Amino acid sequence: MKIVITEDYEELSRSGAQSILDVVRQTPQAVLGLATGTTPLGLYARLIADRKENGTDYSQIRTVNLDEYQGLPASHPQSYAYFMRKNLFDGLGMDPEHTNIENGMAEDEEAECARYDALLNELPRDIQLLGLGSNGHIAFNEPGTSFSSGTHVVTLAESTVRDNARLFSDISEVPRKAFTMGIKQIMQAKKILILASGANKADAVYKMVKGAVTEQVPASVLQLHPDCTLIADREAAGKI
Ligand code: F6R
Numbered sequence: 054m055k056i057v058i059t060e061d062y063e064e065l066s067r068s069g070a071q072s073i074l075d076v077v078r079q080t081p082q083a084v085l086g087l088a089t090g091t092t093p094l095g096l097y098a099r100l101i102a103d104r105k106e107n108g109t110d111y112s113q114i115r116t117v118n119l120d121e122y123q124g125l126p127a128s129h130p131q132s133y134a135y136f137m138r139k140n141l142f143d144g145l146g147m148d149p150e151h152t153n154i155e156n157g158m159a160e161d162e163e164a165e166c167a168r169y170d171a172l173l174n175e176l177p178r179d180i181q182l183l184g185l186g187s188n189g190h191i192a193f194n195e196p197g198t199s200f201s202s203g204t205h206v207v208t209l210a211e212s213t214v215r216d217n218a219r220l221f222s223d224i225s226e227v228p229r230k231a232f233t234m235g236i237k238q239i240m241q242a243k244k245i246l247i248l249a250s251g252a253n254k255a256d257a258v259y260k261m262v263k264g265a266v267t268e269q270v271p272a273s274v275l276q277l278h279p280d281c282t283l284i285a286d287r288e289a290a291g292k293i
Pocket of ligand 1: 119
């Protein structure tokens with residue numbers, strides 16, 4: 054794993070945005086695997102600013118997102134579909150037909166997972182962006198998830214529900230289940246870029262980079278990927 058340590062979140066976001074822009078400029082029809090959460094917000098803001106300044110073209114770019122809460126429609130302000138429109142897709146002028154995410158309202162879970170697996174096979178990702186859970190999760194693959202998992206429904210770990218409660222008015226509103234891309238599919242991306250910011254990620258960063266490769270630390274699987282880069286700010290990199 055290549056490791057880039059930045060002074061602060063600003064520099065992390067700039068450096069991450071540059072990696073995505075390199076792919077978009079080199080491959081106008083690239084497939085981008087994208088994440089939600091707080092960490093990529095600065096990177097997304099920079100992609101939008103770059104498009105305004107330089108007119109970078111996203112008309113042929115396609116995206117696939119990692120995960121979606123179960124039970125929230127795409128119109129719900131806390132859904133990941135809404136998050137992506139608000140924080141990235143609208144600003145890039147993305148054709149909604151070119152963006153993909155699990156349907157949190159799907160009644161048949163198995164059929165929805167199979168649909169997403171098939172879609173991921175059709176759209177091999179040129180780059181997959183990831184955030185890191187404080188418990189070492191990637192997407193919503195919580196500790197103990199098999200490295201060979203495909204798209205599946207998960208019950209979120211209590212620590213993840215607590216971490217995500219800040220985005221809801223009350224912890225009781227945080228959905229307990231979600232659809233997530235599996236670890237096998239994350240590993241199939243040509244390139245992986247994982248971002249980590251803040252001292253609360255320092256333990257997870259240490260285990261991901263220096264610890265054993267184990268399903269108890271899902272992100273540790275990234276040690277096995279041939280082209281994975283971690284960009285961490287000083288605080289997140291504090292223990293490595
Ligand atoms: C988001 C996702 C999660 C987050 C992780 C870190 O789509 O799959 O794995 O990347 O929980 O979240 P933040 O960035 O909010 O600390």
